[in-house]
Structure formats: structure tokens, C-alpha cells
Amino acid sequence: MATIRDVAKQAGVSVATVSRVINKLERVNPDTKQKVLDAIEKLNYKPNDVARSLYQRKSKMIALIVPDITNPYFPELARAVEDVANRSDYTFVLCNSDDSEQKERQYMQVLRQKQVDGFIVVTSTLAYEHIKDLNVPVVALDRIIDRKVPAVTVNNNDGAKTAVQHLLDIGCKRIAHISGPDDVDNAMQRKQGYLDVVSHYEWFEPGMVQNGDYHMDQSEQAMMKLLKAYPDIDGVFAGNDLMAVGALKALKKSGKKVPDEISVVGFDGISLGELTTPSITTVKQPIYKIGEQAARMLIDKINDPTTEQENVEYDVTFMERESTKRKEG
Known part of the structure; x- marks a missing residue:
């Protein structure tokens, strides 16, 4: 050689x-x-790429840190980031943080030692003070870190309002919400969208909101609590599709027919929602597009540190499937 x-x-x-x-x-x-x-x-x-990276203090490598790789939403995001990285001759590293600040900061420290050129981060724990001294570009994805960090997100509040309004339009009279984590801004925006639509109805009670923590098992438990406390609910808006799947599991165990007795709407538009029985009506994010945009923004900033970047917010689309049904009469 x-x-x-x-x-x-x-x-x-x-x-x-x-x-x-x-x-x-x-x-x-x-x-x-x-x-x-x-x-x-x-x-x-x-x-020798290693020698070049040490000499240039660059590695042609970018990292994506996500909170939960078992949620199908994040692998779909990762695919988009990887595709852009490959087209730009960058190596792509995927890190799972379990939504732990300690793990996120550890990943960043280790990868900076390896001369990683930039980070795309999905986080609800990191603040600007944790990343300001990295000396490489950072782009926030799905959630906003700080106004000083460019972010790619979707209009969560409007999407939630669309979901709840659909349930009202098909004749649902009592609609519950299974929310995401209280410390995640997109979960709070979706919950607020639900509240904006239903809080003025006489039937609404604060207990009709239960936390599913963006996980299937917790959502199943939340749905069971809702059925016990409010047996007459006929509509459910879940803050993401994974929690909608958990709700479907609980409803099946409880003998509730979906959508004949109760309709369910999710949020995200992951492919898993098409495979359930019934398939899940959802608010669809342009998942690939937002991952692609974040990767392009990061690589542009790496190539030209003087590039000025602003937050990018995408609209969502409503996708009606089998888990919702118009009530007769």
C-alpha cells in the first residue's frame, strides 16, 4: 500500500x-x-482519514443524537440525515440518549475528541450553556433548544387543533388526550392545541388529560385510567402515533370497538400507523423532509461558519384512516 x-x-x-x-x-x-x-x-x-482529520481538525463526520431509538419516528428521521450526509461525503453517527442529559453531554464530549464536525440534536434536557463551547455547529431537530440554535420543527399546535376538530366534526361528544412528557416543548404545544379546542366545553375536565410519556406502555396505562374515570369518552387524541398504538391496545383489552364506539387520532405519521388494525388516523409530519433540512443546514454551516440560519417550521397534514368514523345521526 x-x-x-x-x-x-x-x-x-x-x-x-x-x-x-x-x-x-x-x-x-x-x-x-x-x-x-x-x-x-x-x-x-x-x-489516511484519521491523519487528515487530526491535521485539519475536521473529520467529515456528523452526529445525530435522539432520545429513543425504539420510537419509529426517530429512525425515519435518521434515514433522511444519513442520506444527506452520504451525498455530501460525510460519515454519519447515530446516538441514542434515552433522554438523559448525562448521556447527551457524554456523547458530545467523546465525539468532539474525535473531531466530529457538527451535531443534530433532539433533546428536551440540554440548554444553550451545554453546547455553546463545543466550537462546532449544532442544529436542533423536532424540539427547540434556544433562540441562538437553529431548529427544524413542525406546527404542533395547529396540528393538534386539526386532530381534535376532526373528532368533533365526526360527532365525538367527550374527547380525551394522552399527552407526551411535560418537559418536552412539542408535547406541550400539542396538549395546548387540544385545550384550545375543548377547554370551553362543559364536558371537559382536567382529568381527561393523561400523560403517556411518548411511550406505548405508558399510553396503554393512561388509556385504562381514562376508561375507568370517564367510561363515556368517545374520542381520543394521542400526542404521537406510538401512544395511539398503546391506546388501541388498551381499548381492545377493554372490549371497546374502534372506531365504532371510540375514535382515535395520533400525531407523526410514522409507517407503523398504517400497519395496525385499524390503521391510525393521524397528523402527518413531513418526517423525511425535516430530517433532510436539518442535515443540509448543519453541513452548510460546517462548510461556511458565517452562514446565517433561521428556524424552519413545516406545516403538517391530516391523514384520515380507519381509527376514526363519523357517528350516525
């Missing part, structure tokens, strides 16, 4: 000149540069 010294000898130049050509750090005489490139091609020389 050829070395950089072999290339220098073949081209009749110094090792330092070969390094400058490879790393594109300084202007090199065109004739000399061509000799080096010809020698690289003839010897089939492959630069």
Missing part, C-alpha cells in the same frame, strides 16, 4: 507539498499540483 512518502518521491516534491495538495490548505503551483495528483492516481494512494 502506497504511503504519502511514496507519492512525494514519485512526484519529486516534499511530503509537505503532497499534504497541502491533499488537504487543499494552501495554494500550490498548478504544475506541481498536477504532478502530485498524477502520482496519487498512479500509485492508487488513499489518504
Whole structure:
């Protein structure tokens, strides 16, 4: 296997000149540069990426940190980030934080030591003070960290209002909500959207909101509590599709027919929602598009640190499937 010294000898130049050509750090005489490139091609020389990253203090590597890789929403996001990274000749690293600040900060520390060029972060625990000294670009995805950190999100409040209004329009009279974590801003926005629509109805009670923590099992338990406390509810808005699946499980165990007796709407539009029985009516996020946008923003910032970036918010679309049904009469 050829070395950089072999290339220098073949081209009749110094090792330092070969390094400058490879790393594109300084202007090199065109004739000399061509000799080096010809020698690289003839010897089939492959630069050492590790050595280059140490020399340039760049690795052509970006990282995506997500809170829960078992939630199908995040692998769908990750696929988009990976595709953009590959097209831009970047290596992509996926990290699962379990929504732990300690793990998130540990990942960042370790990856910075490996010269990672930037981070895309889905977090509800990190603040600006945790990332301001990383000295690499950071883009927030799905959730906003700070106004100083560019973010890619969707209109959660309007999406939630659309979901609840649909339940009202098909004739639901008492609608409950299974919410996400209280410390996650998109979960709070979706809950607020629900409250904006129903809080003025006489039938509404605060207990009709139960926390499912964005997980299937917790959502199943929340649905059981709702059925026990409010046996006459006929509509449920779950803050994400995974919790909608948990609600379906609880309703099946309780002998409730969906959608004949109770209608269910989720949020996200993950592929899992198409595979359940019944398939889940949902507020669909452009998941691939927002992951793609975040990756492009990050790579643009890496390539040009002076780039000014603003938050990007996408609209959502309503997708009616089998878990909702118009009430007769």
C-alpha cells in the first residue's frame, strides 16, 4: 500500500507539498499540483482519514443524537440525515440518549475528541450553556433548544387543533388526550392545541388529560385510567402515533370497538400507523423532509461558519384512516 512518502518521491516534491495538495490548505503551483495528483492516481494512494482529520481538525463526520431509538419516528428521521450526509461525503453517527442529559453531554464530549464536525440534536434536557463551547455547529431537530440554535420543527399546535376538530366534526361528544412528557416543548404545544379546542366545553375536565410519556406502555396505562374515570369518552387524541398504538391496545383489552364506539387520532405519521388494525388516523409530519433540512443546514454551516440560519417550521397534514368514523345521526 502506497504511503504519502511514496507519492512525494514519485512526484519529486516534499511530503509537505503532497499534504497541502491533499488537504487543499494552501495554494500550490498548478504544475506541481498536477504532478502530485498524477502520482496519487498512479500509485492508487488513499489518504489516511484519521491523519487528515487530526491535521485539519475536521473529520467529515456528523452526529445525530435522539432520545429513543425504539420510537419509529426517530429512525425515519435518521434515514433522511444519513442520506444527506452520504451525498455530501460525510460519515454519519447515530446516538441514542434515552433522554438523559448525562448521556447527551457524554456523547458530545467523546465525539468532539474525535473531531466530529457538527451535531443534530433532539433533546428536551440540554440548554444553550451545554453546547455553546463545543466550537462546532449544532442544529436542533423536532424540539427547540434556544433562540441562538437553529431548529427544524413542525406546527404542533395547529396540528393538534386539526386532530381534535376532526373528532368533533365526526360527532365525538367527550374527547380525551394522552399527552407526551411535560418537559418536552412539542408535547406541550400539542396538549395546548387540544385545550384550545375543548377547554370551553362543559364536558371537559382536567382529568381527561393523561400523560403517556411518548411511550406505548405508558399510553396503554393512561388509556385504562381514562376508561375507568370517564367510561363515556368517545374520542381520543394521542400526542404521537406510538401512544395511539398503546391506546388501541388498551381499548381492545377493554372490549371497546374502534372506531365504532371510540375514535382515535395520533400525531407523526410514522409507517407503523398504517400497519395496525385499524390503521391510525393521524397528523402527518413531513418526517423525511425535516430530517433532510436539518442535515443540509448543519453541513452548510460546517462548510461556511458565517452562514446565517433561521428556524424552519413545516406545516403538517391530516391523514384520515380507519381509527376514526363519523357517528350516525
